[in-house]
Amino acid sequence: MGRKSENEREFKTVSYFRLLKYCKPYWKRLTIGILAGFVVGGSLFGSLMVVPDMVMVVEHDMSRGGVATQTAVKDSVTKEIPVVTTPAMVDSDKDLTKTMNKLRFYANKLRLPLKVGNSTVELTWPVTLTIPVIKGNGRISWQFFSIFIFLFLAAWLLKNIATFVNHYYTRWVGAKVITDMRNEIYGNLINQSLKFYGNQDIGHLISRCTNDTAAIESSVSNTVADATRCPIEIIACASAIIIASYQYNNFGLLILLFVGMPLCILPLTILARRIRKIYKRSFAKIAEVVSRMHETFTGILVIKAYNTEKKEQELFRHTNHRYFKNIIKALRLQLLMQPLMEVVTVSATLIFLLISYSRGVTISELAVILVPAVMAYRPIKDLAKVVTNLQRSMAAADRYFNIIDTNTALVEKADCVELKDFKNGIEFKEVDFSYDNNRKILDGVSFKIARGSMVAVVGETGSGKTTIANLIARFYDVTNGSITIDGINVKDFQIKSLREHIGIVTQDPTLFNQTIANNIAYGCPNVTRDEIIEAAKQANAHQFIVDGRHPQGYDTEVGEKGFKLSGGEKQRVAIARAILKNPPILILDEATSALDTVTERLVQDALNTVMSNRTVFAIAHRLSTIKNADLIIVLKNGKIIESGNHEELLALGGSYKKLYETQFGNQA
Numbered sequence: 034m035g036r037k038s039e040n041e042r043e044f045k046t047v048s049y050f051r052l053l054k055y056c057k058p059y060w061k062r063l064t065i066g067i068l069a070g071f072v073v074g075g076s077l078f079g080s081l082m083v084v085p086d087m088v089m090v091v092e093h094d095m096s097r098g099g100v101a102t103q104t105a106v107k108d109s110v111t112k113e114i115p116v117v118t119t120p121a122m123v124d125s126d127k128d129l130t131k132t133m134n135k136l137r138f139y140a141n142k143l144r145l146p147l148k149v150g151n152s153t154v155e156l157t158w159p160v161t162l163t164i165p166v167i168k169g170n171g172r173i174s175w176q177f178f179s180i181f182i183f184l185f186l187a188a189w190l191l192k193n194i195a196t197f198v199n200h201y202y203t204r205w206v207g208a209k210v211i212t213d214m215r216n217e218i219y220g221n222l223i224n225q226s227l228k229f230y231g232n233q234d235i236g237h238l239i240s241r242c243t244n245d246t247a248a249i250e251s252s253v254s255n256t257v258a259d260a261t262r263c264p265i266e267i268i269a270c271a272s273a274i275i276i277a278s279y280q281y282n283n284f285g286l287l288i289l290l291f292v293g294m295p296l297c298i299l300p301l302t303i304l305a306r307r308i309r310k311i312y313k314r315s316f317a318k319i320a321e322v323v324s325r326m327h328e329t330f331t332g333i334l335v336i337k338a339y340n341t342e343k344k345e346q347e348l349f350r351h352t353n354h355r356y357f358k359n360i361i362k363a364l365r366l367q368l369l370m371q372p373l374m375e376v377v378t379v380s381a382t383l384i385f386l387l388i389s390y391s392r393g394v395t396i397s398e399l400a401v402i403l404v405p406a407v408m409a410y411r412p413i414k415d416l417a418k419v420v421t422n423l424q425r426s427m428a429a430a431d432r433y434f435n436i437i438d439t440n441t442a443l444v445e446k447a448d449c450v451e452l453k454d455f456k457n458g459i460e461f462k463e464v465d466f467s468y469d470n471n472r473k474i475l476d477g478v479s480f481k482i483a484r485g486s487m488v489a490v491v492g493e494t495g496s497g498k499t500t501i502a503n504l505i506a507r508f509y510d511v512t513n514g515s516i517t518i519d520g521i522n523v524k525d526f527q528i529k530s531l532r533e534h535i536g537i538v539t540q541d542p543t544l545f546n547q548t549i550a551n552n553i554a555y556g557c558p559n560v561t562r563d564e565i566i567e568a569a570k571q572a573n574a575h576q577f578i579v580d581g582r583h584p585q586g587y588d589t590e591v592g593e594k595g596f597k598l599s600g601g602e603k604q605r606v607a608i609a610r611a612i613l614k615n616p617p618i619l620i621l622d623e624a625t626s627a628l629d630t631v632t633e634r635l636v637q638d639a640l641n642t643v644m645s646n647r648t649v650f651a652i653a654h655r656l657s658t659i660k661n662a663d664l665i666i667v668l669k670n671g672k673i674i675e676s677g678n679h680e681e682l683l684a685l686g687g688s689y690k691k692l693y694e695t696q697f698g699n700q701a
Contacts, residue, residue, distance in 0.1 A: 048430045052249075055210040056257075066202030067261045072195035074265030080188035081273035081408065085280070085401045086132045086181050090173050129173070133166070136180070147180070154180065196262065203258040211250035214433065218242055221437055227508045229441040231468065236324025241436050244319050248312075248429035256426065259419045263412040270409035277402045285388045292381075304366050308421060311363040312428035318356035325352050367421045375414075382406065443510060445528055450521065452530040455617040457519045458483040459505060459648070464514035466500055466671075474500050476671040477514075480664070484617075487649040489659035491692065492668035498652045502620045505650060506535050536616035538640070540623040542607030544595030549578055550587040552595075553609045560613060562587070572609035572639040577602055601636060608639045619644060621651040656693055665689065 056063050137149040146158035154177060156162040164176040222238060278287045329336065329345055336345055382403070389399055459482040466475040475497045482488045490498045503509055504516055507523050516523045523531060544552050553565050553574075565587065569575040583589040583597075595603045611619065621640065637658060653659045660679045667675035667682070667689050675687050682689035 048427055048434055051434060052210075052426075052430055055213055056206055058213075059206045059209055062202045063206045063257075066199050066206065066258070069195045069199035069202065070261040070265050073192055073199055073262050074269040076188045076192035076195060077266055077408065078269035078272060080185050080192065081270065081405045082276075083181050083185045083188065084273075084404050085277065086135065087178070087185065088400050089128045089132055090178050090181070129166070139184070199262050200258045203261055207257045208250065211246055214249065215242065215246045218246065218433060218436055221439075224442045225439070226441040226443055227503070228468065229439070234320075234324050236327035237320040238436075239327060240316070240320035240323040241432060244323065245316055245429040245432050248316065249426045249433065256419050256422045259415045260423075263416040263419065266412035267409055267416070270405040270412070273405035274402060274409075277405065281394075281398045281401065283389065283392075283394060283398060283402060285385050304369060306424075308363055308366050308424045308428075310428075311359060311366070312425045313431060315356060315359035315363060316429055316432055318352075318359050321352050322349075322356050325349050363425075443507065443528065446525060449527045450525055452518065452521075452526045452534055455518065455534050455648070456484060458486075459618070459650075460517045460520075461501070461504075462515045462517070464504065464516060465512045466497075466504065466509065467512050473512075473671050475504075475511075478668075478671070478673055479514075480666055480673065480676065482648055482650060483663070484648050485646065486663040487644065487651060487659075487661070488664045488666065489651040489653055489662040490666045490668055491653060491656065491659070491689065496668040497671045498668055499622060502537070502622055502650060502652060505618070505620060506537065507531055534616055535618045535620060536611035536614050536643075537620045537622065538604075538607050538611050538643075542595070542603050544591050544598070544603055544606060546590065546593050548585075548588045548590055549583070549606060552591060552606055553613055555610055557613050564613065565609075568609040568613040569606075571612050571642045572605045573635045574602070574605035574609050574639070577605075604636050605639055608636065608643055612643050617647060619647045619649045621649065621653075623652050623654055656696055667692075 133149060133151075136147070136154070139145065140147040140149055146156060148155040148157060152166050154164045154166065156164060162176075164180070165174050166177050168174045219242060222242070274287060278284045325348065329349070336342060385403075386399070461478050461480050464475055464478045465473055467473045478497075478501065480488065490501060492498055500509075504511060505523075507516075507526075507528060510524065518526070518531075545555065547555075550562065550565050553568055554560050566575060569578060569587075577583070578589075579586050589597070591597050591603075591606075595606070598606065621644075640658075651659055651662065659665060663678065664676060665679060665682055666673055667687070669688065675682055675685060675689055677685065683693060
């Protein structure tokens with residue numbers, strides 16, 4: 034149990050890095066986004082560095098204003114004498130001197146159009162203008178104050194532009210990564226073997242492709258942006274707090290931050306783990322919801338026929354409610370994160386204010402220290418969302434990679450050969466087959482299909498007839514024995530080239546929700562409309578396509594699984610598809626068993642056309658369709674119990690004769 038838990042933790046850790054690898058093709062855009070995040074932090078830090086200077090101006094004028102008011106009371110009769118700005122006046126104010134030196138540093142470092150003197154500042158662009166630092170009444174001039182306002186606004190503007198660039202490029206990368214992941218999982222699923230699909234619920238697979246990737250998308254697209262920006266903003270604010278604390282010799286807030294952050298991070302970590310587990314369960318539950326819907330909608334005819342609508346609604350409500358309960362559990366924990374952080378942040382701030390008040394700290398000092406603390410609140414809050422979203426996306430990523438790491442596709446040999454021309458025949462040699470090593474579906478089956486001949490197989494349901502057809506096309510690999518084409522094992526052929534030589538017409542043909550023409554041309558991308566029409570004529574399909582029953586003719590959309598067409602029409606479209614493909618090997622899987630007599634005749638005529646000059650393997654319940662077969666095989670419990678042509682099997686008087694007499698009476 035402990036070993037399993039350790040493996041799960043390792044897998045989850047690996048999932049983080051696997052997600053990052055998907056960003057590699059887009060590293061340039063991601064780099065721009067990350068660099069923009071650094072600019073966000075830098076410009077935020079720059080704007081916060083201007084705040085002490087603006088506060089200094091206000092504090093300076095408040096103290097000067099107090100003196101001026103007292104002078105005005107005493108000398109109310111006399112006229113106030115203007116004060117002339119001198120370097121000595123600036124030098125006498127230590128805070129103002131420090132601000133002037135800082136402005137001089139920034140002007141030189143950033144190459145600003147400013148020349149900072151001892152008592153004036155000269156603007157050199159766009160016009161030349163000399164700005165006094167202190168006015169005649171002793172207050173700092175508004176022009177000098179406006180320089181800091183401008184610097185703050187410039188830094189703030191740069192921050193917001195960089196924020197846009199950061200969000201755009203990182204979210205672009207996030208959205209593109211998810212697009213690639215959705216393409217990858219679809220490609221992975223479509224290349225899985227039929228054995229895989231036999232063990233899977235289609236609704237669950239659809240949920241993996243849609244809900245799981247959507248959860249990753251909604252989280253990753255936003256998380257990448259915030260994860261690259263928020264830490265830098267927090268560092269910028271923390272740096273500003275450290276500098277301000279050092280300048281004013283007030284380390285109270287700094288100490289509280291170091292104490293408060295661990296108190297906040299610890300419960301976040303615990304909650305994040307819980308959230309990931311719950312979301313993983315919720316994704317499994319929504320997969321059940323999708324599965325329930327898929328099963329209901331595909332079986333709607335049976336549901337209506339048996340009046341089970343209310344029962345199905347109740348089952349769906351029950352499944353949906355279980356999903357709801359899991360989501361609410363995750364939501365409770367997710368919503369708990371933000372208030373938790375707010376309580377810690379507000380508590381730390383109030384404690385700091387109490388300590389500062391007891392020590393007689395001025396309002397200006399508090400403002401300088403608290404402004405970056407307040408500015409840090411939003412990125413900290415966003416970072417909490419990042420943690421929650423990241424856990425949600427990783428829960429989906431765990432399920433996603435679980436599918437990606439599944440590979441049941443048939444293995445193609447590195448030195449496989451291309452089947453260029455089918456010349457001699459197909460041979461089964463002592464073939465055994467079973468699903469997942471359960472009971473044998475085929476047991477020691479051996480027979481030959483000569484090129485140009487027709488071999489038919491009959492037998493009870495579950496005797497292994499369709500399995501033989503699937504093995505010829507190598508949808509599965511044999512458990513024991515071998516199947517050869519022209520003496521070469523089918524495992525040695527390139528799968529694509531093997532299946533290009535095989536056409537299949539089944540009892541329930543699969544049509545896609547496209548036009549009739551596209552369904553006929555499926556798998557043959559370069560055919561012309563004339564070739565499509567000719568194939569339809571040979572399949573006895575042209576007449577029903579153009580006689581008005583389907584107003585758009587060949588451009589008629591057939592609907593989901595071809596529901597706009599009748600059974601016989603669907604069958605003939607499928608035969609036309611096989612005729613157009615023109616394969617040398619044809620597999621017919623009970624192609625006429627579900628049709629009425631008139632339609633069967635039309636379809637059988639079409640089949641006779643498609644079987645001409647081809648090697649045919651036919652599965653049939655209606656023996657009338659295989660009377661002329663060169664070889665008829667009778668299967669029972671996966672074994673061949675009789676074989677021969679129609680007359681030979683009747684003369685044998687065994688299972689075939691009994692089956693024939695059941696369908697046609699005692700007529701021989």
